[in-house]
Amino acid sequence: MARKYSLCRAAAFTIAIAGLGFGCTGKDSGADTETLTVEGRGGDTAKWWEKLPRAQWANYERVAEGLEWFEAYRVFEGVYAIYEPGQFEEVISFLIVGETRALLFDTGLGIAKLRPVVARLTDLDILVLNSHGHYDHIGGNYEFSEIGGLDVDYARAQAKGAEHEYVAEYVSGDWLWKQTPDGFDPEAYEIKPYQVTTTIKDGDIIDLGGVRLEVLVTPGHSPDSICLLDRAGRRLFTGDTFYLAPLYAHLEGSNVADYRASIDRLAALEPELDHLLTAHNVPLAEPAYLSRVSAGFEAISSKSAAYVETDGAFEYQFDGFSIIVPATEP
Ligand SMILES: [Zn+2]
Numbered sequence: 001m002a003r004k005y006s007l008c009r010a011a012a013f014t015i016a017i018a019g020l021g022f023g024c025t026g027k028d029s030g031a032d033t034e035t036l037t038v039e040g041r042g043g044d045t046a047k048w049w050e051k052l053p054r055a056q057w058a059n060y061e062r063v064a065e066g067l068e069w070f071e072a073y074r075v076f077e078g079v080y081a082i083y084e085p086g087q088f089e090e091v092i093s094f095l096i097v098g099e100t101r102a103l104l105f106d107t108g109l110g111i112a113k114l115r116p117v118v119a120r121l122t123d124l125d126i127l128v129l130n131s132h133g134h135y136d137h138i139g140g141n142y143e144f145s146e147i148g149g150l151d152v153d154y155a156r157a158q159a160k161g162a163e164h165e166y167v168a169e170y171v172s173g174d175w176l177w178k179q180t181p182d183g184f185d186p187e188a189y190e191i192k193p194y195q196v197t198t199t200i201k202d203g204d205i206i207d208l209g210g211v212r213l214e215v216l217v218t219p220g221h222s223p224d225s226i227c228l229l230d231r232a233g234r235r236l237f238t239g240d241t242f243y244l245a246p247l248y249a250h251l252e253g254s255n256v257a258d259y260r261a262s263i264d265r266l267a268a269l270e271p272e273l274d275h276l277l278t279a280h281n282v283p284l285a286e287p288a289y290l291s292r293v294s295a296g297f298e299a300i301s302s303k304s305a306a307y308v309e310t311d312g313a314f315e316y317q318f319d320g321f322s323i324i325v326p327a328t329e330p
Contacts, residue, residue, distance in 0.1 A: 001208065030053040048088060049177040053085070056282040057283075059076050060073035060081070063080065064120040067083065067117060068112060069086060069112035069181045070082050070108075072120075072121065075284065079097075079163070081094055081277075082094040082095060082216060084093070084108050085181075086108055086111075086178030087136075087177075087178075088175045088176075088177050089109070089170075089280060090281045091279060092096075093105065093108045093282055094106065094283075096208065096213065097211075098144075098209040099208070099211075101124045103129060103206060103213060104123045104128045104144070106120060106295050107143070108140050109136050110135075110142075110162040110192065111139065111180055111184055112210070113140070121199060129148045129149075129206075129226070129228070130224075131162055131226060131238075131241075132224050133222060134222060138158060138191060138194070139191055143191065146198065148198040148206075150199070150200060154224045155196070156318075161191045161193035162189065162191040163191060164190045170189070171189045182250055200215050201215065202216060202217040204296065211232075212232065213237075215228065216240075216266070216319065218241050220261070221247070221260075222240070228235060229241060229269065235274065235275045236273050237276075239278075240279055241259075241266070242276060242285065242293060244320055244321055244323075245321065245322075246321070246322040248324055249325045251330075254326075255299075256300075256325050259297070263298075266292050267291040267293070269290070270290050270291055276289065276290070293318075296316060296318045296321075299316070300325060312326075314329070
């Protein structure tokens with residue numbers, strides 16, 4: 001994974017010169033069960049896709065069959081995971097359908113049009129919220145007219161999109177392994193700008209009719225990270241704040257202290273949760289991971305955990321996930 005990691009660092013470097021922030025998500029727990037150890041990020045960078053398909057996906061009903069680039073699954077009644085296994089990030093966007101409207105949590109890479117996929121799953125009006133502004137979560141925002149966002153500088157900067165030179169790498173070489181859709185030109189790949197139409201803030205309740213989602217502002221991975229809490233459904237949509245793979249607290253815009261505080265806040269919700277819905281690789285994880293990540297940050301802070309050094313950052317490995325922090329931390 002060292003090579004992928006280098007690319008992430010390169011991406012982070014562009015932020016300093018371009019004012020554009022992008023992250024990428026590490027590989028890779030197999031995550032076929034919830035107790036696998038994160039696999040090494042050593043030299044075996046190529047052919048990440050040989051781990052696919054990940055077994056957890058077989059648990060869910062495939063819907064909207066025949067899609068060109070995406071795969072769509074019903075994870076729960078009214079909750080769809082829209083997955084992009086053809087690119088290294090294996091990003092997952094979630095469509096949550098209520099009785100009166102629907103919420104799309106992230107819009108993926110922007111390699112294929114997402115709106116027609118969503119239209120096959122619901123004809124209700126769509127509100128888009130992004131778990132955060134990294135390129136792999138906002139690529140399809142431009143296709144939608146109602147978009148909520150935090151009133152923070154980072155989110156505003158991301159809404160300006162990203163020109164090809166800043167995202168070209170993510171559609172080159174080993175980043176892609178599947179045929180891209182007809183009409184997609186890697187040489188022209190960019191993140192299109194979009195208009196935020198509604199400001200959201202911590203504690204906001206979004207009522208979809210029969211489904212109420214609470215906005216939790218959880219900075220750390222990025223300054224604009226949010227989670228969505230469905231209290232009645234006992235579910236938390238975590239974005240990149242938690243998934244079963246290396247957690248990135250080292251990118252430009254990341255903040256280890258903020259990340260830890262956000263995780264502690266989420267861990268306090270653990271007794272109220274049955275499921276975490278995560279934004280990469282596989283859609284579900286056990287809520288117990290939140291307190292394990294909290295303990296992980298504590299171990300890092302107290303220097304009681306071992307790490308490996310990769311490209312100038314420190315990666316601390318735990319059971320099922322790892323945490324990567326800048327070498328300057330704590
Ligand atoms: Zn991210």
